[in-house]
Amino acid sequence: MIRVDEKGFYGKFGGAYIPEMLHPNIEELRENYEKIIATEDFQKEFRALLKDYVGRPTPLYFASRLSEKHGAKIYLKREDLCHTGAHKVNNTVGQIILAKKLGKKRIIAETGAGQHGVATATVCALMGMECTVYMGALDIQRQRPNVERMKILGAKVVAATSGSQTLKDATNEAMRQWINNPVDTHYIIGSVVGPHPYPEMVARFQSVISEEIKWQLKEKEGTENPDLVIACVGGGSNAAGAFYHYYNTSQVRLVAAEAAGLGVNSGKSAATTALGTPGILHGSKTLLMQTEDGQVVEPHSISAGLDYPGIGPVHAHLFDIGRAEFVAVEDEDAMKAGIELSRLEGIIPAIETAHALHALNMIEYKKDDIIVINLSGRGDKDLDTYIKWGGY
Amino acid sequence: MNRIDHLFDRKKERVLSIYFTAGFPDLEDTLPIMQAIEDAGADIIEVGVPYSDPIADGPTIQESNMIALNNGMSLKKLFDQLKDMRKKVSLPVVLMGYLNPIIQYGMEEFCKKCQELGIDGLIVPDLPMQQYIDEYKEMFDRYGLRNTFLISPQTSEKRIKEIDDYSNGFIYMVSAHAITGAKSGISNEQIAYFERVKSMELKNPRLIGFGISDAETFSTASQYSNGAIIGSAFIKIIKNSKDLKNDIKSYIQSVIK
Numbered sequence: 001m002i003r004v005d006e007k008g009f010y011g012k013f014g015g016a017y018i019p020e021m022l023h024p025n026i027e028e029l030r031e032n033y034e035k036i037i038a039t040e041d042f043q044k045e046f047r048a049l050l051k052d053y054v055g056r057p058t059p060l061y062f063a064s065r066l067s068e069k070h071g072a073k074i075y076l077k078r079e080d081l082c083h084t085g086a087h088k089v090n091n092t093v094g095q096i097i098l099a100k101k102l103g104k105k106r107i108i109a110e111t112g113a114g115q116h117g118v119a120t121a122t123v124c125a126l127m128g129m130e131c132t133v134y135m136g137a138l139d140i141q142r143q144r145p146n147v148e149r150m151k152i153l154g155a156k157v158v159a160a161t162s163g164s165q166t167l168k169d170a171t172n173e174a175m176r177q178w179i180n181n182p183v184d185t186h187y188i189i190g191s192v193v194g195p196h197p198y199p200e201m202v203a204r205f206q207s208v209i210s211e212e213i214k215w216q217l218k219e220k221e222g223t224e225n226p227d228l229v230i231a232c233v234g235g236g237s238n239a240a241g242a243f244y245h246y247y248n249t250s251q252v253r254l255v256a257a258e259a260a261g262l263g264v265n266s267g268k269s270a271a272t273t274a275l276g277t278p279g280i281l282h283g284s285k286t287l288l289m290q291t292e293d294g295q296v297v298e299p300h301s302i303s304a305g306l307d308y309p310g311i312g313p314v315h316a317h318l319f320d321i322g323r324a325e326f327v328a329v330e331d332e333d334a335m336k337a338g339i340e341l342s343r344l345e346g347i348i349p350a351i352e353t354a355h356a357l358h359a360l361n362m363i364e365y366k367k368d369d370i371i372v373i374n375l376s377g378r379g380d381k382d383l384d385t386y387i388k389w390g391g392y
Numbered sequence: 393m394n395r396i397d398h399l400f401d402r403k404k405e406r407v408l409s410i411y412f413t414a415g416f417p418d419l420e421d422t423l424p425i426m427q428a429i430e431d432a433g434a435d436i437i438e439v440g441v442p443y444s445d446p447i448a449d450g451p452t453i454q455e456s457n458m459i460a461l462n463n464g465m466s467l468k469k470l471f472d473q474l475k476d477m478r479k480k481v482s483l484p485v486v487l488m489g490y491l492n493p494i495i496q497y498g499m500e501e502f503c504k505k506c507q508e509l510g511i512d513g514l515i516v517p518d519l520p521m522q523q524y525i526d527e528y529k530e531m532f533d534r535y536g537l538r539n540t541f542l543i544s545p546q547t548s549e550k551r552i553k554e555i556d557d558y559s560n561g562f563i564y565m566v567s568a569h570a571i572t573g574a575k576s577g578i579s580n581e582q583i584a585y586f587e588r589v590k591s592m593e594l595k596n597p598r599l600i601g602f603g604i605s606d607a608e609t610f611s612t613a614s615q616y617s618n619g620a621i622i623g624s625a626f627i628k629i630i631k632n633s634k635d636l637k638n639d640i641k642s643y644i645q646s647v648i649k
């Protein structure tokens with residue numbers, strides 16, 4: 001059984017390795033979140049917003065030309081059609097309702113590519129809550145349009161200027177600011193990372209993805225279970241959502257696509273399971289890229305959303321016990337897969353998502369296999385990167 | 393006898409602990425800075441093990457960590473530098489570092505090495521109490537290492553009592569809900585918290601840290617505890633120093649005067 005235990009562990013990974021100053025915040029969340037999200041009140045509000053605001057259920061689309069090209073029955077779970085353009089909003093809608101019920105007045109968040117920042121700024125605008133988003137100074141330069149989107153939505157964007165000035169530093173900074181404002185502030189983490197209960201809580205909010213895949217596939221194919229589910233993994237929230245209701249259905253193969261950057265052994269990579277070793281990052285024990293001396297290594301990926309030196313503890317566990325297959329997709333191959341989908345199906349995917357598409361070329365499957373690819377986001381935010389790359 | 397225990401046996405007031413980051417400002421400054429702290433009249437030396445992602449620290453200590461790492465500092469290197477420490481330093485020495493570098497070194501190896509070098513205690517800000525009790529307490533005890541936990545204004549009385557039960561050496565009272573170096577001066581709200589904890593009559597001595605920077609804040613903190621810890625303010629002094637020995641001496645003496 002794949003389940004989080006009492007102490008927040010998935011097998012060897014997870015837990016809450018946090019400074020004592022954060023203990024009260026994390027305790028408050030741990031003690032209350034399950035109770036709150038189990039209430040009818042919460043579920044009613046959450047479900048209504050997912051439906052009318054986010055636009056769920058998102059379609060499960062049979063991609064016939066892609067299927068023909070790759071020789072399988074390929075379905076795309078269209079998270080790119082969510083409001084704000086990616087799956088990230090499923091989680092921020094859940095967490096903002098939770099924050100309100102906990103009586104919080106302010107929201108903080110970290111962001112890398114800016115997708116989670118935008119999804120957070122969006123729900124804060126919706127709920128009339130004050131919002132501050134921490135973003136690496138380097139990412140602020142790389143992701144200008146999303147910075148402006150957050151500002152239009154009324155959020156304050158604060159540059160994290162320490163360390164490598166990217167996602168991991170933005171996360172450090174958000175945690176520090178939470179230490180500084182422990183009473184009235186809720187921290188909306190954007191992936192299945194961080195101290196327990198965040199990884200499980202975020203996965204629960206994202207699990208609506210596989211919940212829908214089950215009934216949608218049943219309607220289309222007469223079975224709830226595909227042969228494979230494929231998703232990209234940065235921290236791992238869209239993958240956790242797409243895998244969630246299949247964790248314990250062993251005939252469904254789970255495939256996770258990590259970013260190999262310029263190549264797994266190039267020194268410019270974010271392929272955490274290939275290069276990582278067990279350690280502690282952002283409050284949980286997981287696999288992370290680090291030096292022998294335990295210093296966190298700077299990752300590289302062409303997609304800012306996969307540019308993270310760790311993965312969520314549940315994925316470290318899925319890797320450890322062999323439940324999921326991990327592939328490492330290089331920048332160039334991901335870009336080509338993004339163009340392929342654009343040309344075959346008229347869908348320009350986020351570059352994160354394009355990594356999951358290239359996984360089709362890296363794994364074995366049979367001709368009549370049903371494959372669901374989680375199309376985590378759309379490519380609008382990545383136009384600059386597509387243009388700079390230019391290979392189309 | 394453990395030097396921390398010995399210190400608090402004999403001195404119960406105005407204990408001054410100085411934190412600095414190993415390998416900062418220059419790689420080989422570690423031991424000379426320790427000697428200077430001792431010569432200047434402080435009571436405890438806290439040596440920070442630099443880490444790439446120090447989530448409980450503010451900008452000043454973050455920067456010193458980055459510089460130390462860029463200088464080539466590592467736990468192995470630090471242990472090399474401290475090889476003959478006890479020929480030169482007699483004050484209690486506490487290592488303060490985040491959990492990941494320690495785990496990568498190997499917890500038992502780490503504890504063994506600390507004992508061998510004459511290190512008296514540890515502060516690991518991201519080692520949760522339960523994990524410590526379940527996995528490491530027996531080991532720390534076996535190698536004669538005192539473990540210090542942090543408490544903050546948000547820590548409940550129940551948890552403070554638990555922490556007191558499982559601590560030895562001293563308890564680190566974070567002066568506000570804040571990361572290191574965040575605020576200066578001491579507010580009435582903080583004093584209420586200091587008084588609340590004082591009245592709990594804990595078995596362990598208490599040192600107040602975060603935001604202590606000069607004679608005034610040191611004296612105020614000392615009224616409500618056994619003394620205080622200075623970190624960021626000290627880092628700022630050594631960062632710009634052209635004469636470490638004398639600058640450290642005049643700074644520390646200005647605090648304890």
Ligand SMILES: Cc1ncc(COP(=O)(O)O)c(C=O)c1O
Pocket residue numbers: 086087112113114115116190191192232233234235236237238239304305306350352353376377378
């Ligand atoms: C479209 C898209 N997919 C995937 C990710 C990666 O995050 P996760 O692994 O948590 O799904 C991001 C992150 O920004 C994203 O924007």
